[in-house]
Amino acid sequence: MIRVLDPGFYTTVQDRGRFGFRDLGVPVAGVMDEGSAGVANSITGNEPDDALFEVTTTGPQLEFTRETLVAVTGATVPVQLNGSDFPMNIPFQVFRGDILSLGKISEGARSYIAVSGGIKTEPVLGSRSFSKGITPWHVLEEGDELPFGETQLLHFNTAHHWKPAGLDSCLLEAYKGPEFHLPGEEEAGLLSGQPFTVSAKISRMGYRLNETLPANSHSIITSPVMPGTVQYTPGGDLIILMKDCQTTGGYPRILQLSRQSIDVLAQKKRGDQVRFKILPE
């Protein structure tokens, strides 16, 4: 078991997401930065689909009730085991009674803690990703106890030089969305011409940007959306939907981020700048 002594600011359990239920309005959820989460799983000998912790702003304090291997990747964060500093991107052993603490994230927005064997909370609709109204928990709380799988101590690796895509890059590569041509050439030109700033309105559901495009009266009949969809609201706001987003929406979908660019955005926080690069069709 892993006992949550302190949940941190906003810690959840995520895997690669919940697929096949979007026609019931069920969000995909899943890790925001797939690259960093994938590395964490890989270096602890886990499968890509194994569930792990996603940490935001300030990390949790976790007590282990049996031996395993853990690794921390993603946004830069101080890692301590029983009060001693440990490096990121390298798996290390923890024993019964050990306490793992993550401090405040200094660079980036989301860190990942993989536990060898994977976190084994009960899957709901085929996934362990926390989701409001779907899983019994939607965020880690003090006193929670989470089971984890059998440790694969034989298979592990290191990733000394791993750095999340979003720490170095601010480039969001995007395909033209279904309504790219609806706003008009001028607005489309504005998209790739200027930098945009991440606003304070950001969550696992979506990122709103500070700079706006001209207000407009474009709307569409409610239609499906996906993580990575850039919506253009009547007020001119740009909202980039992320993993916990709703399944349908009524705003024009002007761009669709590439998978890698969702990883980049997942590491951005309030005040960070991003630029769009529109990919050829």
Next chain:
Amino acid sequence: MKNFNLSYLPYGKNAILAKWPDCISEEILNDIISFRQALKQQLKEPVRETVPAYNSVLIIFSEAVRDFSKMEEVLEKVYHSRSPSQNKSRDLVHIPVCYDKRFAPDIDELAGIKGISAGKVVELHTAPVYTVYFIGFLPGFMYLGGLDPVLHQPRKKTPRLRIEKGAVGIAGSQTGIYPLESPGGWNIIGNSPIRFLDPLSDPPFFAGAGDKIKFFPVTAGEHEMISDSHARGEYVLKKEVWND
């Protein structure tokens, strides 16, 4: 069977949006149901899932689509080989709603605007057989068609920060039920005590696109009783077969 002129729009690397003309109709709804069924049966490419809405279906593939125009041809071929929804019978689900004042903060205002009594609002809201167009927005949120035009009412100017789970509301020409607590701008006229999405049961939801819904009024006491028996897993929704 009428063939619509569909457009196929690339949507990222892994998905294609099939789009019908810009309107909301039962004819398009039934065509979407047939198309999804044909996709499920005939498409050999690995599809992760298909997501329907009023006049579109998003087809999400497990892998990147390499040749978009070729895939467009494949999809168009599947569309033309679909069979009509074979007079498929649908379910009619009866959903209890309590229109008591304590659950209906906006019913008096709505009745006032319309120049009718709150009782008449209830009568008009419980009379129609609504059609489920699709489920979206929140887990288990049904987009329903069939609201009496007398009850059409724009969203509130200032959205509420918190709308209760089960709240029954009106926004424009739509009526719907909030399956989860959420912020929102709908005019709230009642509350349903039932649980909308039950992830642990199979299927997790009691209705799908094309099914029918009818509301029936319950008292505050019945609301509580149903809510309790639902929590114990004992409440069974009344369902009947509906033939068009």
